[in-house]
Amino acid sequence: MHATIQVNKELRTIDLSRPLDISIPLTDGSKNPLAWYLDKPVIEPVRVDNWVGQVSEGASVNFNTIRFNPHAHGTHTEGVGHISKEFHSVQESLQQFFFTAEVISVTPENFGEDLVVPSAQLKGLLQGKNPEAVIVRTLPNTSAKKSKNYSHTNWPYLHENAAKLLRELSVKHLLIDLPSVDKEKDDGKLLAHKAFWDYPKNPRLDATITEFIYVPNHIGDGSYILNLQTANFVNDATPSRPVLYKLL
Numbered sequence: 012m013h014a015t016i017q018v019n020k021e022l023r024t025i026d027l028s029r030p031l032d033i034s035i036p037l038t039d040g041s042k043n044p045l046a047w048y049l050d051k052p053v054i055e056p057v058r059v060d061n062w063v064g065q066v067s068e069g070a071s072v073n074f075n076t077i078r079f080n081p082h083a084h085g086t087h088t089e090g091v092g093h094i095s096k097e098f099h100s101v102q103e104s105l106q107q108f109f110f111t112a113e114v115i116s117v118t119p120e121n122f123g124e125d126l127v128v129p130s131a132q133l134k135g136l137l138q139g140k141n142p143e144a145v146i147v148r149t150l151p152n153t154s155a156k157k158s159k160n161y162s163h164t165n166w167p168y169l170h171e172n173a174a175k176l177l178r179e180l181s182v183k184h185l186l187i188d189l190p191s192v193d194k195e196k197d198d199g200k201l202l203a204h205k206a207f208w209d210y211p212k213n214p215r216l217d218a219t220i221t222e223f224i225y226v227p228n229h230i231g232d233g234s235y236i237l238n239l240q241t242a243n244f245v246n247d248a249t250p251s252r253p254v255l256y257k258l259l
């Protein structure tokens with residue numbers, strides 16, 4: 012099924028039968044990716060007295076309870092409520108689900124002991140484009156990202172000015188293939204989160220950050236339509252499933 016959509020004044024076509032999924036599936040397996048010092052998710056049948064919620068154990072249905080953390084266990088989308096004193100559900104920040112998007116591949120640069128994506132690199136890669144969403148793939152891009160335990164690894168992060176640049180370009184949705192856009196252990200500074208959301212000065216309630224995506228190498232850099240869907244959890248963050256469609 013093809014859909015023709017109007018993007019600004021141009022008509023563009025996408026093929027809905029060719030979704031490019033850039034989420035990481037959440038499982039209770041030992042290969043599920045991890046961060047923030049948590050153990051893997053738990054998916055287990057409900058047990059009440061002698062009853063086990065599993066068809067192979069005699070129940071009529073499979074009836075699992077899932078225990079997981081959206082920030083630690085895979086692809087998730089968050090709003091400014093992730094860092095604010097006041098409660099804000101990410102759902103307040105995501106009320107439309109299709110966006111113009113640009114995939115860029117960045118090479119984090121040495122910065123003291125850290126690897127950082129500087130503003131100038133983002134600026135160069137965006138080539139003056141003005142998408143609603145920017146999808147950041149960090150290089151090297153290996154499939155090990157889908158099953159990595161990131162705890163205590165000091166992963167690469169966006170320089171505060173890189174996040175600020177995206178805000179100044181009015182980018183509403185920032186997606187990245189790391190557990191956080193910020194440094195793992197930063198004493199709570201969260202500089203890139205704050206710069207992107209303009210928090211606390213002028214909090215951007217209509218902007219989201221999606222972390223822990225994986226952009227397979229067969230998806231080239233360039234322009235796409237992004238469908239960003241989440242489970243409807245009322246929380247600062249929720250598991251999400253970003254899907255790209257190539258512009259034909």
Ligand SMILES: N[C@@H](CC(=O)c1ccccc1NC=O)C(=O)O
Pocket residue numbers: 047082191193194195196197198199200201
């Ligand atoms: N970088 C922060 C910690 C942080 O961001 C964080 C810590 C535990 C669980 C989740 C965190 N951030 C998640 O998005 C710090 O070092 O204080």
